Amino acid sequence: MRDEIFKEREDMLEDLIVRNEFYVPMKTKEIAILLNVPKEERYLLQEVLDSLVSQGRIGLTKKGKYIKAENVALIGTFTMTNRGFGFVTIEGREDDIFIKSSDTLNAFHMDKVKLVITSEKKGDRHAEGKIVAIVEHGITKLVGTYQKSKNFGFVVPDNNKISVDLFIPKEYSNGAVEGSKVVASIINYGKPGKSPEGRVTEVIGHINDPGTDIMSVIRAYDLPMEFPEELKKELKNIPDYVDEKDKAGRVDLRGLKTVTIDGEDAKDLDDAITLSKEGDIYKLGVHIADVSHYVTEGSALDKEALKRGTSVYLVDRVIPMIPHKLSNGICSLNQGEDRLALSCLMDIDSKGNVVGHRICETLINVDRRMSYTSVKKIILDKDEEETKKYADFVDMFFLMEECASLLRKKRFSRGSIDFDFPESKIELDAKGHPTKISPYERTTANKIIEDFMLIANETVAEDFFWQELPFLYRTHENPDPERIMKLSTFINNFGHSLRVSEEMHPKEIQKLLAKIEGSEEEILISRLTLRSMKKARYTTECIGHFGLAAKYYCHFTSPIRRYPDLQIHRIIKENLHGGLDKKRIDHYDRILGEVAIQTSNTERRADEAERDTDKIKMCEYMQDHIGEVYEGVISGVTSWGIYVELPNTIEGMVSLNNMNGYYIYDENHYEMVEQTTNKTYKLGQKVSVVVIATDKLLKNIDFKFLEDCYEDEIKR
Template identity: 60%
Template sequence: MELINERKKIILDLMNDKNYVPMKIKELAIILNVKKEDRGLLEIVLNELINEGKISVSKRGKYSIAKETLVTGIFTAHEKGYGFVTVEGEEEDYFIPAANVNNAFHHDTVLVAVLPEDKTKNDGTRKRRKEGKIVKIISHEITEVVGLFEKSKNFGYVLPDNQKIVKDIYIPLKASMGAVNGHKVVAKITDYGKEGRKPEGKIVEIIGHVNDPGVDILSIVKAYDIPTEFPEDVMEQIENIPDYVREEEKNGRKDIRNWQTVTIDGEDAKDLDDAITISKKNGVYTLGVHIADVSNYVTENSPLDKEARKRATSVYLVDRVIPMLPHKLSNGICSLNQGEDRLALSCIMEIDENGNIISHEIVETLINVDRRMSYTQVRDVLIGEKEACEKHKDFISMFKLMKELSDILRKKRYGRGAINFEFPECKIKLDDKGRVISIEPYERNSATKIIEDFMLMANETVAEEYYWQELPFVYRNHDKPDVEKMTQLATFINNFGYHIKMMGDEIHPKELQKLLESVEGTSEEALISRITLRSMKRAEYTPECKGHFGLSAKYYCHFTSPIRRYPDLQIHRIIKENIHGKLNEKYIRHYNTILPDITKNCSINERRADDAERDTEKLKKVEYMRSYIGEEFEGVISSVTGWGMYVELPNTIEGMVHVSNMEDDHYIYDEPTYSLVGEHTKKTYKLGQSVKVRVVHTDKMTKTIDFVLA
């Protein structure tokens, strides 16, 4: 590294000399007295300087000091040909016009020449975004493409599922693996093409025919490169893990098997990673949140751990779950199954009647769940449903105590400004062939709220303790929203008659909480809640504690789901080593070294899982609406752009009314008010407005639904 930095300095000094004339690498080697065997190193140094934006190379291969500001970033393509480059550390992306894309592929790492900044305002108040042109492609991230295979007489081609990959992939027939029209395939890119020539590839996998059940979802899984099979060494490792807790593993643990303990989950859940105990004495609640001790079985740097770290999260799609850990663990020894001894890591809290934590301990425990409950069963007990109360009569007082404490904790959390997003998410029901039967909202009830409140309390308690211990840790952070997004939200809700106050460039979470309280029970509740959520930044994992805006919490982490989230598993390891006094300087250095990469990978893969889930939902919604072409629906305008407006139906399905289909006038996008205004009639369509639409087209390939105004 020192040698490379030294060479960089020598080269920059040479090129900065006023007498320097741009020259090729051979001439530079002679001037710098570089031996023939060291020319490879010289090339590496020159490429690093180019990537750093300090020098440039002409089409004739001559090197000189960069005359333009150059930046390196990740290119995001748009299906219309233009794109954006995201540069780490810069808040605003660089807009890349189609003419300046220079054959870059979606998600390439590229070198961008920053164009002179245009000081003019495009609406009288707002400056145009930064622009650039791609001058070099540094590396390609995408090496395989999932898409639909089409065959002609002498060759084939793949139409990519990802609309951001704007060119078809040319496939020589000898590289087609015998694929036929209609096959969904995985194509490995062998040549990324150039201006006037398409990328070329070879088929490496035939997923199945486009009309075969499950192929549509599997294509999305493949497109996101989500691993579905566990490697051989992982399967070999789990063979040695018993299905029961060994006697020697019980030693040294707090034995609470005699505490009345329940799990409360969805009816279909199989990976039960949290259990609850609760009692009350002299006005003080003792709440135990007991989490499966997955780290006892998934040890650091074992094959299981390496695979779990790579996956980072379980992925929940409409027709399947792709687990982070093999089922033998997630549904077996790590699942807190009724009547089985299980190892847990527990956060046991003493809480007063105002919701304040008096004391707590984080301890390794041995538990045995007395009853596996569903949210519906607990709700039925709490509302006094006769059959449920009779069946679970020994647990009635426990559930009532839970509800009592949950109400206290929730009131306290809302008092400080935590935002409550209780809009209905959709549940898509499929038949055995993967076809949509119905799309319905998920039901949230008092039992789901109880578990949510208890998990949040445990997560905050653990995060605060480790923050003050100043030990390496993994935090779950949620930054304040962007001003522009909040301004757009304010405009949107104003169309419904609601308002939010902003103090300069900032907004307090209490303002958003008040907004959601004011829309509760109204017809627009689901839409406004969803748009408010979209207006906020995504939460992420980092080794630094930055606070959680949405929860209005100073300290927050994910401690409660180590079966399905790697950050929780990593936290458990740190906690257990601390409990056993092993967090010495060596271990602290170790965690300080690995946690930045681990947290970054977890955030990236969480986003990948979310995007895959959203894509499968969009796909099934398009499929569902195909049978409603020609029918009319009432909806609400959820987004307005220069090319049209999106309308959301009560069942959460969203479609586009394109301006080209608004035939009664020529409509112009008014950006300050986020509305479409008729040039002649002055008729206006704005965010939040109710409209009647008719379904005219659906496209499974692009996952889009087209409406026209009815």
């Protein structure tokens, strides 16, 4: 009887929804009156309402009133997982919303969706939701491996977050064969029980062909390789050498001793340094290529640069933001060539304070193109041959070290955090096969240039903040208190503490990292601390940079490879020429928000593409080392396995299936514990592993703990 009444009330409410009666929010009592529900049955009506809310069929306002689901729906981006469920990310909301596989409405990876919250966040549990509409498909094509059947085929997506294969009718295979890497457009997105359908639009190459792997990543992230014809026409009007008329009106700094310091292979040199000392004051000049002189607002060059957002540095190539004629030519601060620059000239006292500065358009000429290796040999190794070779500049390099040391000391005294995790250096042969992988060496010279770029970025940001002009800032927000609280609880197990507050100061993190330096738990706690941080992004508000403990920060120093730098160069120059009237200020107020979003997104895209190509080459490299034993450190512990990082920066996983015993994941302590013997694996622990398999498609490297291996699995 109760079930019948429940069903009857549910049908009545459904009819109410269909008839659009929920045009105003109503409380339970108002709905009961509308439906003539007796008082003694209202508890059952409440159950029906709760059930419909949990299903996402109606919505519930913060004031406890029921309303049409779409009226309380949120808009966000759906991220699929290979296990069917997913998450929706909403702009401005801290936490993602968990979507059960039954509540996805068959949404595809990266779809823009409308959803309702069915249960709010509780402790570590995500808020849960139900997708009620698909607003826009985010992915219209994908890259994958073609698998052929007799009368049709499938494309298995390279992106392992996409949990479904794409059905390809025979007539739409475009000549693809078994094992072809292809680009396929999606014709329809399928429905529960039916695969999405598509057509092959490009055959990249066979999976075993050299270069196909990297080109597949390029296509997957839709990274533009060719520049459009309209842009190429504009390039013809750009000179190979600085025109004499363009030198007029600039501060001529060609008489100053000027150097660039970069990697040996660098071709786009966008920053140069001058340094001298007068009494106790260091006269530091950071001179940045004036790209905006040639890439003007609204031009084809500008539109393409904004679209790309950043140069992308893949393992075997660079996809530039602007064409090589600019990046390696007229805009590159090449030795012995007159170049246009935008300079930040700073006076720095003996405590590392900037006591005076000037930002101006300049004309420079680089005296020496130096490498990090050469400067390190001179400063650190005291190499006689290198010192003799650059005798005229040696004093300047030691002065650079002196000045940079003061800036670094000042920065660290205010709480700047330095996570010094090594980057990977991957060396390839002529066919693109990896021959060596090692940590990238960060030398004294690297740090000097980094210190000088940081202080220039800070100085420019502070200048424009106080002028109250539209600007683009580089923002790193304070960490989420819940994440920091979780970190604090964990490090208590090691006898360390962390003062947690809403307005947490970076010095607290810095103190923690200083305490654990050299300890057994250093790697463990450093990694967990880094994971507790938020990601930096571009904003129009000057919110500050938590990691650098900087109140004011922007990106000024790399306009050849980053659009935000190019954008603020325009604003700076316009301001120098007195052109920032109300009309132009309104213009920048109008466009900068979109520029911030676009450049933050393209930066993430570049990071992910770079990471994917690195993983592919690491898999390829380790394929040649199956059965070999390595010493490593546990870098991650999850419910499905243990990640181990080797000294050469390669990371692989020991799957739970490849561990002898019955292990349970203890998420509070980041440990894997064997239930019978109590044997424990934890973050930061040193272990010996054997390489047992690699998978370039999934970008996975499989390890096994040495103690769990059989003799025939180990290469002797």
